[in-house]
Amino acid sequence: MTDNIIHIKGLNVQVDNKSILKNINLKVPRNKITVLLGPSGCGKTTLLKCLNRLTDLQPQLQLEGEVLIEGENIFHPKQDITLIRQKMGLLSQKPFPLPMSIYKNITYGLKIKGIRDKVLLNARVEQHLRDAGLWEEVKDRLHATSTKLSIGQQQRLCLARGLAVGPEIILADEPTSALDPISSKKIEEKFLELKEEYTLIIVTHILRQAKRLADNVVFMYFGEIVEQGTPDEIFNNPQSEILKEYLRSGH
């Protein structure tokens, strides 16, 4: 039986009577990569934001429905928002490392969690940088400022920083769109390794990336889930005309 870490039930999001998400029902399997695919403006980013309640920052959005993470509704008024966000690492299109050293980018979250022991901090910094595929490139300059890194390295640093907080789920919103092909490949390789330990939800426009990464593809159009399935089902046997047309246009 599939073990679903997230269960979205009847999620609607509106702004000024305009629907951004319409009756979203979705189960996200644990330790798999779920890819949200669809044309610009179909609501992919809004759906990601609902999952870690970043929508709280936009009070004009009206939400209805439930998002259960490990069975708990994250919209329940008694939910601890900090705990919810700790469960989820977020990687955005453009990397935003903290304007401090590579080392401090990682220890920042660890110190908030109360880890002060220098030996432990050093070990965790190395582990998270290795997990993000950056260690070999930066091990000799851990105390240099993060802003000197290339954009691709900055994105992997942001991944390492997110992992340091101990998430269960990694949300990534077009995480390679600002990167060159080699850096994109490195991020994709890491994602495939990370699903051993984490659940990943990745937004992408890139069909080939979705094919390479996804265990589960969710195709969205104008705020609705039109189809979902394995990459084989979605790419080789699409059912709806909208998806067929989207695939033909070869995004």
Ligand SMILES: Nc1ncnc2c1ncn2[C@@H]1O[C@H](COP(=O)(O)OP(=O)(O)OP(=O)(O)O)[C@@H](O)[C@H]1O
């Ligand atoms: N706070 C907001 N106020 C008004 N409209 C919004 C708001 N947030 C999102 N929208 C609208 O909702 C729709 C979905 O936006 P969203 O960013 O989720 O789409 P997307 O599929 O991620 O697009 P893209 O691929 O271009 O990033 C868009 O039409 C957008 O303009």
